[in-house]
Structures are given as C-alpha cells and as structure tokens.
Amino acid sequence: GEDVEQSLFLSVREGDSSVINCTYTDSSSTYLYWYKQEPGAGLQLLTYIFSNMDMKQDQRLTVLLNKKDKHLSLRIADTQTGDSAIYFCAERSSGGYQKVTFGTGTKLQVIP
Amino acid sequence: EAQVTQNPRYLITVTGKKLTVTCSQNMNHEYMSWYRQDPGLGLRQIYYSMNVEVTDKGDVPEGYKVSRKEKRNFPLILESPSPNQTSLYFCASSADRNNEKLFFGSGTQLSVL
Numbered sequence: 472g473e474d475v476e477q478s479l480f481l482s483v484r485e486g487d488s489s490v491i492n493c494t495y496t497d498s499s500s501t502y503l504y505w506y507k508q509e510p511g512a513g514l515q516l517l518t519y520i521f522s523n524m525d526m527k528q529d530q531r532l533t534v535l536l537n538k539k540d541k542h543l544s545l546r547i548a549d550t551q552t553g554d555s556a557i558y559f560c561a562e563r564s565s566g567g568y569q570k571v572t573f574g575t576g577t578k579l580q581v582i583p
Numbered sequence: 584e585a586q587v588t589q590n591p592r593y594l595i596t597v598t599g600k601k602l603t604v605t606c607s608q609n610m611n612h613e614y615m616s617w618y619r620q621d622p623g624l625g626l627r628q629i630y631y632s633m634n635v636e637v638t639d640k641g642d643v644p645e646g647y648k649v650s651r652k653e654k655r656n657f658p659l660i661l662e663s664p665s666p667n668q669t670s671l672y673f674c675a676s677s678a679d680r681n682n683e684k685l686f687f688g689s690g691t692q693l694s695v696l
Contacts, residue, residue, distance in 0.1 A: 479623065513673055513687030559625065571685060575625035
C-alpha cells in the first residue's frame with residue numbers, strides 16, 4: 472500500500488531556513504500536501520502541489536517535488552518561532568476513491 | 584464560520600465502557616473521515632464516509648464503528664474500548680471524495696484505563 476515517510480524532528484534557529492523532507496511510494500499520486508499542526512489543534516492545509524509540477528512558491532514557503540525519486544520537500548524561509556509545529560506530508564492517490572495518506576509528521580522546533 | 588466540531592476534547596474511560604465521539608461539520612461536505620494520531624505513526628485512517636449511509640473501512644477499523652445518518656454528523660463509536668485505543672482522534676471533512684482540501688476538527692484525546 473501507500474507509504475509516506477518523514478524524519479521525526481528538526482531544530483533550527485530563528486531567521487534560518489528550514490527544510491522538511493518527505494518520501495512517498497505511490498507513483499500514481501495526483502496531489503501532494505503539507506499540513507501544519509499547532510499544539511492542541513487539528514491539522515490545517517499549508518500548501519499543496521500537483522504531481523506534474525516541480526516547484527511551487529507561496530510567500531516564505533517553497534515546495535519542491537522530485538517525482539522520479541518520489542521526494543517532496545518544504546522549505547520555510549526566515550523561520551519564525553510561530554512556525555514551531557508538526558508538519559505532515561500527505562499524498563493523494565488516483566483512482567475511484569482518492570485516499571489521502573499521511574506521513575508520520577516532523578516536529579519543527581525554532582530556537583529564538 | 585466553517586468548521587468541524589468534535590466532542591468531547593478530552594475523555595478518560597475504563598475498558599469495556601461504550602463511548603461515542605461526536606463530529607459535526609457545517610460546510611455541507613459529502614466526505615467525512617476519522618483518523619487516530621499516535622506518536623511515530625502519524626495519522627491513520629479508521630473509517631470514512633463518502634455520503635449519507637455510505638461508509639467504509641480505512642486502515643485501522645478494528646474496534647470501531649461509525650454511522651452517517653445525516654450529512655453533517657459522523658460519530659465514532661467504541662463499543663468496548665481497550666487500552667490500545669488510547670490515542671488522539673481527529674475527524675475531517677472535505678467537499679468531495681477527491682479530498683482536495685481536508686478540514687480537521689480540534690481533536691479528542693481519549694485515554695482508556
């Protein structure tokens with residue numbers, strides 16, 4: 472079945488860039504997502520990319536997709552303390568029921 | 584305000600005592616689902632529903648039941664809870680089965696003693 476993997480922790484200094492990585496196995500993925508979970512809250516969609524794109528930029532966020540290697544990354548420029556959260560990578564399969572499979576989540580700690 | 588509302592936020596119970604976690608959305612979404620979040624395992628789907636009276640198993644359905652009698656509500660039922668069901672539960676909804684954007688509730692932290 473589908474599998475999405477991420478490293479569990481990342482620690483960066485305020486003002487630096489953060490790069491969160493994700494690998495997935497489903498070659499028929501149509502969309503790939505990044506969700507953000509702040510403490511005590513549910514997940515919120517941060518950004519997404521279509522599988523036929525290589526890159527998407529949205530203000531401080533840059534998503535890179537390497538479809539050949541099934542590798543997705545999220546870069547946060549000028550990381551702020553408010554960016555501290557758990558970031559989930561997710562992929563959506565093609566077909567009749569387009570299931571979304573989530574990764575394990577990466578906890579980002581921003582050090583002031 | 585568009586939202587997914589889960590109740591309760593916190594629940595402590597004992598093994599074998601039936602419980603229901605409610606979920607309601609006000610966006611007229613067709614698709615709803617339940618996930619559980621466990622450390623190191625991320626989110627795993629328990630059950631989903633593509634419309635009223637249409638439900639199906641996700642990846643970890645054992646020990647859970649759901650119902651979808653109305654579009655807005657999708658309760659999660661644990662008939663006989665066990666300690667391995669101690670987890671953080673999330674309800675989610677989206678406009679259709681394409682799941683372009685999932686809206687999540689705030690979560691229910693369940694402890695089964």
